[in-house]
Structure formats: C-alpha cells, structure tokens
Amino acid sequence: MDEALQKKYIPMTETTYYTLLSVIVPRHGYAIMQFVSELTKGRIQLGTGTLYTMVGRLTADGVVRIELTEDGKKAYQLTEIGMELLQIETQRLENQLQDGRETLGREGQNG
Amino acid sequence: MAKDKMTKVRWLYSYQKECRWLEEMAMKGWFLENITIGIIYKFRKDEPKRMMYEIDRFNLPKKPTLEEIQHKEIFMEMAQELGWQEVTHDESLTYYFCKEYEEGGINELYNEEESRRYRAQKFGSFLKKQAKAMTFWAMIITIIDVLIRLESLAIREMADKLVWYDWFTLIYVIICCATALFSWKLGEKTEKELSMTRAEWEASVDTALHKTVRKLVLTTRGLSKLLKKEEEKGWILKSVTPTKYFFEKREGGQQVYTMDTKWLTNQRLKKSGASKIDDSKDWQGLSNDWQIQSVKDAQEKGWQFVCALENRTIIYRGDADVVEALNDAKYDYSMRSTSIIGEYGMFLILCGLIGGVIGFFVGLLSF
Numbered sequence: 001m002d003e004a005l006q007k008k009y010i011p012m013t014e015t016t017y018y019t020l021l022s023v024i025v026p027r028h029g030y031a032i033m034q035f036v037s038e039l040t041k042g043r044i045q046l047g048t049g050t051l052y053t054m055v056g057r058l059t060a061d062g063v064v065r066i067e068l069t070e071d072g073k074k075a076y077q078l079t080e081i082g083m084e085l086l087q088i089e090t091q092r093l094e095n096q097l098q099d100g101r102e103t104l105g106r107e108g109q110n111g
Numbered sequence: 112m113a114k115d116k117m118t119k120v121r122w123l124y125s126y127q128k129e130c131r132w133l134e135e136m137a138m139k140g141w142f143l144e145n146i147t148i149g150i151i152y153k154f155r156k157d158e159p160k161r162m163m164y165e166i167d168r169f170n171l172p173k174k175p176t177l178e179e180i181q182h183k184e185i186f187m188e189m190a191q192e193l194g195w196q197e198v199t200h201d202e203s204l205t206y207y208f209c210k211e212y213e214e215g216g217i218n219e220l221y222n223e224e225e226s227r228r229y230r231a232q233k234f235g236s237f238l239k240k241q242a243k244a245m246t247f248w249a250m251i252i253t254i255i256d257v258l259i260r261l262e263s264l265a266i267r268e269m270a271d272k273l274v275w276y277d278w279f280t281l282i283y284v285i286i287c288c289a290t291a292l293f294s295w296k297l298g299e300k301t302e303k304e305l306s307m308t309r310a311e312w313e314a315s316v317d318t319a320l321h322k323t324v325r326k327l328v329l330t331t332r333g334l335s336k337l338l339k340k341e342e343e344k345g346w347i348l349k350s351v352t353p354t355k356y357f358f359e360k361r362e363g364g365q366q367v368y369t370m371d372t373k374w375l376t377n378q379r380l381k382k383s384g385a386s387k388i389d390d391s392k393d394w395q396g397l398s399n400d401w402q403i404q405s406v407k408d409a410q411e412k413g414w415q416f417v418c419a420l421e422n423r424t425i426i427y428r429g430d431a432d433v434v435e436a437l438n439d440a441k442y443d444y445s446m447r448s449t450s451i452i453g454e455y456g457m458f459l460i461l462c463g464l465i466g467g468v469i470g471f472f473v474g475l476l477s478f
Contacts, residue, residue: 013225015223028192029188029189029192029193030192030193033193045217045222046217046222046223047193047217047219047220047221047222047223047226048186048189048190048193048194048195048217048220048221049165049167049186049220049221049222049226049227049230050221050222050223050226050227051189051193052182052185052186052189052190053221053225053226053229053230054226055185055189056178056182056185056186059178059185060176060178060179066185073188073192074185074188074189
C-alpha cells in the first residue's frame with residue numbers, strides 16, 4: 001500500500017474508524033449515521049456536513065468507493081485499500097491497549 | 112384575506128446572525144423562500160415551527176479532481192437523506208438549508224470541529240479571494256495611469272486632457288481598496304464565526320458577558336486607570352489591540368494593572384547594571400526576547416500575565432496588596448508610541464517623513 005496514505009490515516013480519528021467500520025458492507029449516508037450511532041450507543045453522532053466531509057475525503061483517497069444502488073442512490077463501500085487500513089489500525093489499537101494495560105498494571109499502583 | 116407572503120430587506124454581515132434570524136422568523140410562522148442580492152428575503156406563511164437553518168458553499172479549487180466536481184451532488188443527496196432541505200441560494204452561490212428541529216437529534220449541519228472548520232475555511236477563502244481580486248485591479252488601473260502619464264510627458268498637449276483619467280484612477284483605487292479591506296475583514300470574521308457552534312457564537316456575542324472599549328490610551332498611567340475602573344465594575348481584561356480593549360464579565364474587582372514594553376524592560380536592565388536587550392539583526396522588530404525577560408521580572412514582583420499585543424506590549428494584573436511596582440513611577444507618563452504601533456511601524460513613519468522632506472526639497476530645487 002501507498003506509504004503516504006498509511007501516514008495520513010494511521011493513527012486515525014475515532015470518527016474515521018467508525019465510519020470505515022460502517023461501510024464494510026455497502027451503506028447509504030443515513031444508514032452510516034445510524035450504524036455509528038448505534039454501535040457507539042449514541043456517543044458519536046455524525047452530522048450531514050461532517051459525514052460528507054469525511055466520505056468526500058475517503059473517496060478521494062480511494063479508501064471508500066461509491067456504488068449506485070438500484071434506485072439510483074449512492075451507497076458507500078470499503079475498498080481493498082480501506083480494508084487493509086482498517087486492519088492495520090485495529091492491530092495498532094490492540095498494541096496500544098496492551099501497552100497501556102501492562103504499564104498501568106506495573107507502574108499505575110504506585111501512584 | 113391574511114397575507115401569506117412577505118418581503119423583508121435586511122443587511123446582515125454575519126451568517127450566524129442571519130441563520131438565527133431565519134429561525135426566529137420560522138417560529139413566527141414565516142419560512143424563507145428566496146434571497147435576492149443577499150439582502151431581500153422572501154417569506155411564506157405557514158404553521159409556526161422550530162426550524163434550523165444552515166449555510167454551505169461548493170467552491171472548486173483551480174484544478175478540481177473528478178471527486179471534487181462530484182462533491183456537490185454527493186452532498187445534496189446526503190443532506191436530503193439526513194433530513195436537510197435545500198431552501199435557496201444567493202448570487203454568491205451560498206446555499207441555504209433547513210431542517211425541522213429534532214429533540215435529541217443532530218441539529219447542526221456540521222457537528223464536529225474539524226469539518227466545521229473546513230466549512231468556515233470555504234467561506235473565508237471565498238471572501239478573501241474577492242479581496243485579492245480587488246487589489247489586483249486597483250494595481251492594474253494605477254499602472255495604466257502611470258504609463259499614460261509617462262507617455263503624456265512626451266506629448267505635452269496631451270497632459271491637460273488626461274486629468275479626468277487621474278481622477279478616475281484615484282476614485283477607482285480608493286473604492287477598490289475599501290472593498291478589498293472590507294472583504295478581507297469580513298472573510299476573517301466569517302471564518303471565525305463559522306468555526307464556532309451556534310451556542311459558542313451566542314455566548315461570544317452576549318453583551319452581558321463581553322464588552323469592547325474603543326479608546327486610544329497614551330500613557331501607562333492612563334492604561335492602569337482605565338483597566339482598574341473597568342475591573343471595579345466586574346469587567347476583567349481579556350485582550351487588546353492598539354485601540355480596542357476586550358473585557359469579560361468575571362469574578363474579581365480588586366486587582367490592579369500595569370504595562371510593560373521593550374523600552375521599559377531595557378530601562379530596568381540598565382538600572383540593575385545588566386546589558387540591554389537589543390538584536391542588531393532584528394530590522395523588522397520581530398524579536399520578543401524582551402518579553403521573556405519581562406515575564407520573569409513581573410512574576411518576581413507578583414504580577415500575572417493577562418495579554419500581550421504582538422511583541423509590543425504586555426499587560427499584567429495583580430493583587431494590589433501583593434504586587435510591587437514593576438517600573439519606576441517616573442515612567443508612568445511616558446508616551447506609549449512604540450507599544451501602540453510597534454518598532455517597525457515607527458521605522459516606516461520615520462522613512463515616510465524623511466522621504467517627504469527630501470521630496471519637498473527636490474521640488475523646491477526644480478522650480
């Protein structure tokens with residue numbers, strides 16, 4: 001994968017991460033918003049402009065592609081590059097979490 | 112029959128204010144239908160409803176990509192899907208959207224900081240681009256005038272006939288510069304306002320919480336007096352420009368103020384026998400080494416930093432019982448010239464004066 005793209009997206013913001021999760025299967029704008037809202041129990045709410053800015057950037061970078069559904073509406077789906085990014089980021093988060101837990105377990109009690 | 116259409120003329124320089132006004136109109140049952148030349152608003156009567164109004168625009172960069180060309184279509188579709196309705200757009204292609212207020216829902220078009228700033232930049236850069244275009248034309252017209260004048264020196268009889276063109280240039284350039292300045296300032300203001308949420312903006316314009324005092328204060332003593340007077344009324348200084356003082360309503364009322372400048376800092380250093388702060392390479396007066404020293408001195412004497420005006424001035428605040436005077440009382444009446452316009456400003460004024468004097472004498476000699 002393009003190294004510049006990796007640099008741009010990793011580490012990624014929480015909103016980007018959840019948006020990418022939501023388009024593993026093709027979804028419309030409204031469905032993306034609902035999916036993210038439900039998954040985070042309403043903590044992350046995507047406004048129209050916010051979602052559009054994000055999706056616009058993701059499609060421009062080839063992380064997400066637009067698919068036309070039968071009714072002529074646009075749905076968004078993760079590309080292979082997007083999938084790869086999502087996996088790299090998930091692994092990174094896992095490492096981060098592990099480091100955090102270990103350090104807190106070892107040195108956190110003193111404080 | 113009751114009127115079901117209404118036209119209003121409003122000149123609003125703030126999109127936040129405009130949207131708030133449109134929302135107030137909707138609460139009274141008047142819904143926006145059309146905007147002409149940015150000031151004529153047409154409304155339609157219906158059942159009063161709590162609506163949210165938002166604006167957006169679709170600038171293209173110089174070399175747009177396919178995605179950027181398609182952005183507007185994507186946006187419009189997404190907006191519709193998420194409940195935003197396109198109302199109208201004005202002549203500068205600012206699009207107005209509205210949506211019924213939804214309790215617990217998302218009532219903002221941009222509800223996250225990064226994307227909000229992105230939209231603000233779109234508006235800011237659009238207005239600033241207009242300012243740049245104005246400046247460009249002012250320059251072109253001036254250059255043409257100069258060229259014509261050089262030409263008319265060769266053909267003497269032309270000179271008198273072309274005076275009208277000088278007047279045209281003068282007026283044109285003045286109008287261009289004024290418009291450019293206005294557009295630029297408006298661009299900056301718009302960008303700042305649109306970066307805020309509605310609630311943040313409402314708080315920032317609340318006159319019960321904020322206040323601006325426009326005043327040219329020439330001495331340290333005058334400044335301390337002004338700030339102390341405001342402090343006693345509960346207005347605490349937040350920031351300054353050369354002629355404006357911004358206050359915030361806060362707890363307080365007993366504190367006093369003082370001001371420090373490079374010159375005053377150097378007077379202190381001289382008195383204590385240390386060497387003056389002076390950077391011979393700093394032609395434009397950009398160095399703020401003195402401020403670092405000033406803060407150290409002030410903190411030692413119990414003062415707290417309030418705000419600074421670039422690297423010209425620092426204003427300190429402190430408890431009247433705790434603080435020691437930062438500078439000798441004899442400097443209280445010294446003029447704040449450099450601390451107002453800056454060292455570079457002084458340098459430019461000096462250059463202008465010298466140029467004027469030389470020009471005057473050259474003029475005398477040639478007659």
